Amino acid sequence: MTSSNALDIINIAKSYGKIKALENITFSVKKGEYFCVLGPTGAGKTTLLKIISGLLKPDKGKIFVFGNDATDLPPEVRNISYMPQGYALFHHMTIYENVSYSQWIKDVKSDKPIEALKLVGLEHRKNDYPYELSGGQQQRIALARVLASGSKILLLDEPLSALDAVLNIELREELRKMIKELGLTAIHVTHNTTEAMSVADRILVLRNGNIEQIGKPHEIYDMPSSIFTASFLSEINFIDGIIIGSGTGRFYIETKIGTFSILRERSFVKEGNVIVVYRPSDILVSRKATSDDNQFKAIISDIEFLGLITRLHLSINSWNIVADVWTSISDRYKAGEHVYVIFPPELGIIYKYPKEGLILEISGDQNP
Amino acid sequence: MIKIPEIEVQNITKIYGNIVALNNVSLRIRDGEYVCIIGPSGSGKSTLLKIIAGIVKPTKGSVYIDGIDVNNVPFDERGIGVVLQDILLFPNMKVRDNISYPPLVKGLDYKTVNSITSEIIRNISLTVLTERFPDELSRGSQQKTAIARAVASGARLILMDEPMGSLDTRSARQLRHELRSLIKDLGLTAIHITHNQEEAMSVADRIVILRNGKVIQVGTPQEIYFNPRNLFIARFIGGELNALEGKVKEIIGNYAIIEIESLGINIKAKIMDKINIGEKVGVAVRPEDILLKEKSSGINTGIIKSYKYYGFYYEVFLDVNNTVLQIKVPRKRWFSPTIGEKFDIDIIRAYVYKYPEEGLEKAIAYE
Numbered sequence: 198m199t200s201s202n203a204l205d206i207i208n209i210a211k212s213y214g215k216i217k218a219l220e221n222i223t224f225s226v227k228k229g230e231y232f233c234v235l236g237p238t239g240a241g242k243t244t245l246l247k248i249i250s251g252l253l254k255p256d257k258g259k260i261f262v263f264g265n266d267a268t269d270l271p272p273e274v275r276n277i278s279y280m281p282q283g284y285a286l287f288h289h290m291t292i293y294e295n296v297s298y299s300q301w302i303k304d305v306k307s308d309k310p311i312e313a314l315k316l317v318g319l320e321h322r323k324n325d326y327p328y329e330l331s332g333g334q335q336q337r338i339a340l341a342r343v344l345a346s347g348s349k350i351l352l353l354d355e356p357l358s359a360l361d362a363v364l365n366i367e368l369r370e371e372l373r374k375m376i377k378e379l380g381l382t383a384i385h386v387t388h389n390t391t392e393a394m395s396v397a398d399r400i401l402v403l404r405n406g407n408i409e410q411i412g413k414p415h416e417i418y419d420m421p422s423s424i425f426t427a428s429f430l431s432e433i434n435f436i437d438g439i440i441i442g443s444g445t446g447r448f449y450i451e452t453k454i455g456t457f458s459i460l461r462e463r464s465f466v467k468e469g470n471v472i473v474v475y476r477p478s479d480i481l482v483s484r485k486a487t488s489d490d491n492q493f494k495a496i497i498s499d500i501e502f503l504g505l506i507t508r509l510h511l512s513i514n515s516w517n518i519v520a521d522v523w524t525s526i527s528d529r530y531k532a533g534e535h536v537y538v539i540f541p542p543e544l545g546i547i548y549k550y551p552k553e554g555l556i557l558e559i560s561g562d563q564n565p
Numbered sequence: 566m567i568k569i570p571e572i573e574v575q576n577i578t579k580i581y582g583n584i585v586a587l588n589n590v591s592l593r594i595r596d597g598e599y600v601c602i603i604g605p606s607g608s609g610k611s612t613l614l615k616i617i618a619g620i621v622k623p624t625k626g627s628v629y630i631d632g633i634d635v636n637n638v639p640f641d642e643r644g645i646g647v648v649l650q651d652i653l654l655f656p657n658m659k660v661r662d663n664i665s666y667p668p669l670v671k672g673l674d675y676k677t678v679n680s681i682t683s684e685i686i687r688n689i690s691l692t693v694l695t696e697r698f699p700d701e702l703s704r705g706s707q708q709k710t711a712i713a714r715a716v717a718s719g720a721r722l723i724l725m726d727e728p729m730g731s732l733d734t735r736s737a738r739q740l741r742h743e744l745r746s747l748i749k750d751l752g753l754t755a756i757h758i759t760h761n762q763e764e765a766m767s768v769a770d771r772i773v774i775l776r777n778g779k780v781i782q783v784g785t786p787q788e789i790y791f792n793p794r795n796l797f798i799a800r801f802i803g804g805e806l807n808a809l810e811g812k813v814k815e816i817i818g819n820y821a822i823i824e825i826e827s828l829g830i831n832i833k834a835k836i837m838d839k840i841n842i843g844e845k846v847g848v849a850v851r852p853e854d855i856l857l858k859e860k861s862s863g864i865n866t867g868i869i870k871s872y873k874y875y876g877f878y879y880e881v882f883l884d885v886n887n888t889v890l891q892i893k894v895p896r897k898r899w900f901s902p903t904i905g906e907k908f909d910i911d912i913i914r915a916y917v918y919k920y921p922e923e924g925l926e927k928a929i930a931y932e
Contacts (some may be wrong), residue, residue, distance in 0.1 A: 237733045238704050294829075331932045332606050361606055363758040363804045363931050388733035396876050418876040429735050431876060477876030478896065503766045504785045504803055505853050505893065521877065524790075524897040525853045525913060 200264040203228045203350055203382035204249065209258035211244055211406075218244040225392040227383060231376055233393040234386045236403035237429065242386040243282070245403070246352045249278035249384065275302075278348035280339060282355040292338055293323040299346040301510050313345035316375055333364045335355045340372065344379070349449065351376070352554035353385045357392060365389075369396050390430050394418065394499065422465070422557045424548050427474050433516040434475045435559070437550060440468050447542060454516050455492050457540060467555070472548045479544040480520040482509060484535045486529060491540035497532050511538060571596040571722065571754045572617065577626035579778075581613050586612040587623070588778040599748055599755045600763035604775035605801075605931055606879065610758045611726055613775070617756065618724050619643050624903060630722070645721045646715030650730035652707045654699040660710050661686065661695040667718035685713045689747050705736030712744060715752065725757040729764060737761075741768050762802055766790070793836065796918055799849035800929040807850040807890050808925045811917070813842050821917050823848050825887040830865050832913035845920045847928065852893040854879070854914035856901070861907040872902040885910065 211219040219241045226232045233241050244428040247253035249260060252430065259268045267275050278299075283447060286295050294301075297310035314320040317337035319330075321414055336359065337497035343351055356372065357365045373396045387393050394414045395398050402409040402417065411423045421427040430549040438452035446460045449471055457473055464471075485494065499519070501511035506521040507544045511529060522530075530536070572594040574905055579587040587609045594600050598853050615621040617628055620638040627634050631707060635643055654663050665682040673681075686692055689709055699707055715723055728744070729737035745768045748755045759765050765772050766786040774789070775780045782794045793799035800806035811823035812833060823832050823846060867885035881892045881902055890910070894900055921928035 237735065332930050362762055363605070365803060365930065366804045389876065390734050395873060414876075415874045420873070421755075432738060476877070484754075499766055502790070503763050504786070504790050508767075523853065523878075525851075526856065 201228060202226065202261070203230065203263060205259075205261035205264075206249065207249060207259045207261070209245075209260070210257050211241075211248060211253070211464050216421075217406050219248070219255075222406075222408060224401060224408065224411055226382060227538065228263075228382055229377070229380055230382055230384070231373055231396055232384045233397035233400045234384060234403055235390065235393045235400050235429070237388060239405075240403040241406040242403055243354055244406075245467060246279060246354050246384065246386055247329065247449045250277055251275050252279065267490060275350075276348050277350045277352060278351040280343045280354060280356060282358065286335060286338060286342075288327050289315040291324050291326060292319065292330070294303045295327065295338060296323075296341045296345050298342060307347075309347055310341070310345040311522045313341040317371075317378075318433060333368060336364075336368060339369075340375075344375070345552060348381075350382045350384070353383060355422070356385065358387070358389070359500075365392060366395075371489075372396065385457065393416055396431075402429065420546065424472060424474060424555075427476075427546065428559050431476050431478070432519060432561075434477065434480070434520075435472050435555075436516055437470065437472050437555070439470055440466070440547075443467075448547060450547065454493060454514075455512050457542075459491075459542050459545040459547055463543065463545055466547060466549045470550035472550055473519075474546045474548065475540055475544065477519045477521040478506070479541065480518070481541065482511075482520050482522055482530070483529075483539065483540040486537050488537065489539045491544055491545075493538050493540075494516045495536055495538045497530055497534045497536060500530060500532055509536075511536070513538060570754070571598070571631060573629040574613070574617065574630075575627045575629065577623045577628070578614060579609070579621065580624045585778050589626075590775075590778070590780055591626075592773060592783070593778065594754060594756065596753050597749075597754055599745060599757070599768060600773060601769035601771075602758045602773045602775060603760065603765045603801075603820060604757065606760070608775040609778040610775055611793060612756055614724055614726055614756065618645055618647060644720050644722065646718050646720035648708075648712050648715050648723065648725040648728045649842075650698075650727035652704070652711050652731065654707060654714070656699050658698070659695065660691060660697055660699070660702070662708055664691075664700070664713045664717050667714060672717065681717055681719075685717050685747075685788070688750055689713050689716075689743055703736065704732050705740050708732060708740060709743065712747065712773070715819065716747065716753065721752055721753055723755045724931045725755065727758055727760065729759065729761070737764065744768060762804070766777045781863055783914055792835075792837070793849065793916060794926045796847050796849055796921060799851070799916055801917075801931075803851055805852050805853065805891055805893075806929060807855070808929050809848045809850065809888075810920070811846050811848045811924060812839050813844050813846055813917070816840075816842060823915075823917055828865075828890075829888065830912075831914050832912050834917035837916050838919040840917060842921060847918045847920050847925055849916040849918070851914065852891045853878075854912060854913040855883075855890060855892045855893055856913055857881070857883070857892065857908040858911055861909050863909075864918070865910050866907050867910055869902050869904050869906045869908070871904065874891075883908065885912065 202225045206224050209222040236242050248255045400417050401411045409426050418430055436452045438450040440448050441451045442449045446461050447532050448458045448464055493513045495511040495513045497509050498512050501508040507524045509520045511518050574592040576588055577590045580584050606609050631662050638669050658749045665678050668678045668681050698891055701736050771785055772789055782798055797915040809825050811825045813821050814824050820833055821836050840846055867883035868884045872881045879894045881894055883890050883892055
C-alpha cells in the first residue's frame, strides 16, 4: 500500500439480510484530503463510515489505514474518530467534560481538549452546559470533541445537517479550514450538494451501495458520469433522441423539438438512442434571435424568483424545461412572453438511453 | 364586500418562564395564500405555528380564523391539517389507505372518501404508488403521502413545520413544486416554516421573517430581496453579504452616494433608513451585485485572493485596497478565475442603513 494514502478501501461489501447496503466499494483517500461522500438517503453512506471506523464489520474486503491493514482492528486503535449524525452531547456534563471525554476514557491527560476548544472559539464556555449554548455552538463543541481525540482521520456523518442554511455556510468554511490547518484527513458524509461542492477536495457519489463517480467537485458537476449524478447535483432538463450523424467535432441528435449539435467530447456514446441533458444554468435565454446553434423558440409559462437566480419555466412545443438566469443582471421576463432559448453545444451532455428506464435513473429511487 | 382574511394573528405574545418567545406579533394571511415563515433558530417560528394550530395557548393576543376568535377552540376543531418534519404515517396501511383515513374517520361514506382520495392522489402524482406501504417509498414520497393525508382531512388551512427538513436536497427541490401546485390547485391556505430561504422564495406568495420573537419584515420574495429592511435581512436572504462602513456624500432622491473609505471608492446605494449627509452608515452589498469587468483599467481594481467553484457560479474573494470582497460570478464562457488576476469591479446594487449601534459584525451575526 502506498503510504501517501490515509485510507485504502478495497472491495468492501456489506449486506443486511437480503439488502445489499454496500457492494464492491474501492477507493483511496489521500493524507490531508477533505473527502466528501454524497448521495441520497439510503445510499449506504452511514454504513460506509461505520465500517471505516470499525463499528461495523464488512462481509468482505480490506481497510488500510496509513498503509497498514486495519480490517480486524477494533475502533479505538484505528487512529480514526467518528462523529455520528446528531452529535449527541452529554447533557449532564460541562463543555470541558464533553470535549475531554475520550481522554477520560483512555485515562490520559493532555492539553488537547483546551486546544480543541480554542480552535472552535469556545474556550470561554468550557464550564457551561450544552443546553446553555446555541445550536451552532453545540455543533462546534461536537467538533471540538472529535478534534480532541487526537485522531488523524475524522469521519463526519452529516455534521452540518442540523443547522440553518446561513449557519451551514458559516460552519462549513470553518470546518474545512480547521481540518486543513491541523493537517487532518476528513471523510464527510452529506446529502447536500452545495455543502459538498464547497468543502470537498474530492467527492464520491454513492447510489444504492455502489460508487457512481469519484472526482473533484468541478469534474463531477461539469461531466457527471451518469444521469443520476447529473440530476443529483442540480435540477436538469433532459430530452430523448437519436444520434443521426457527426461532423466538425460534434454529434447531431434528432429529438422531438428539432436537432441538437453537441461537442463529441461531451458524449458517453457514439450512436443509438440517447438522452441529452442540460443544466438550467447552462441554457441561455434571449429576447432576440441570435446566430447561435441549438436555438429554439419558447414561451415562458411561469417564473420562479429564487433571489440569486430567477428560474424560468419554459415550453418549447411539447418540451417543458427550466432555465436559470442571474437575477442581478438579467432582463425582467414576464409569464406568457415569447423568447429564444439557446443550448450551447459545449455544455450539453449525451448519455446512453438507460436500459432500466429513465424515471428510475432520474429519481434514483432504489425502492421497488 | 370586504373579504375576511382567513387567518388573523393579533398582538400575540408568548412567554415561557422568563423567555419571550413571541413579542406582540400581528399577521394577516389571506384566503388561499401560501405564506412561509423564516428566521433563525429560536426566533419563535414553531411557537407561532403551534399557537395558530391551537396546540399552544398565547400569553396575550388572539388568533382569528375567518373572523372568529379561536383562542378557546381546540386544535381538532380548528379544521387544520398539519405536516411535520418527522414523517408520521401508519406503517401498516398502504399509501391509499393512509390518505383515505382522515375522511373515513370523519364518517363520510365510502364513495365520497374514494373520490376525495383519488383526486388528491392524482393532484400530487402518487398514482403509481398507491398500493405500497410507507416503508417501500422513498423519503420524498413518504412526505408526499403525509401531505396528501393532511389535505384529505378536508382542512382549508395546512400548517407545515419544516416539511422538507428530513429530505435530501434533490427530493426537497422536487417536492416543493408539487406541494405548491397542490395547495394552489385546491385553493387552500398554507403556512410553511422553513430554515431554507430558497425553499421559501420558491413556494411562498409572501414571506414573514421572524427574529427574536418579532416580525421584522413581511413581503413577497421580490419585495424582501430587493428591499431588505435592515442589514440582518440583507444577509439572511442569500446567506452572504458584504457589510461595509461608509459616509454619506450626497443624497439624490431615494439613493445616496456613499464613500467607502476602506475600498477607496464611492457607491450608489438605495436609502433604507433616514440618513443625513456626512453621517457614518452601514452599506449592504450582496455578492451577486458586484460585477467583475472583463478587462482591468486600473480603476476600482482588485486582485483575486481565492475562489471556489459551485457549478453555476464562482465565489471569488477579491482584494480591493486591502479589503476583501465576496463576489458571486455566474459561470460564463469567458470567465475562469486565476489567483492573482486583476479585475475592475462594478457595484450594481447596494443598500444603505443607519450605522448599527452594535457594530456591523454584530448587526448581521446569525446567533
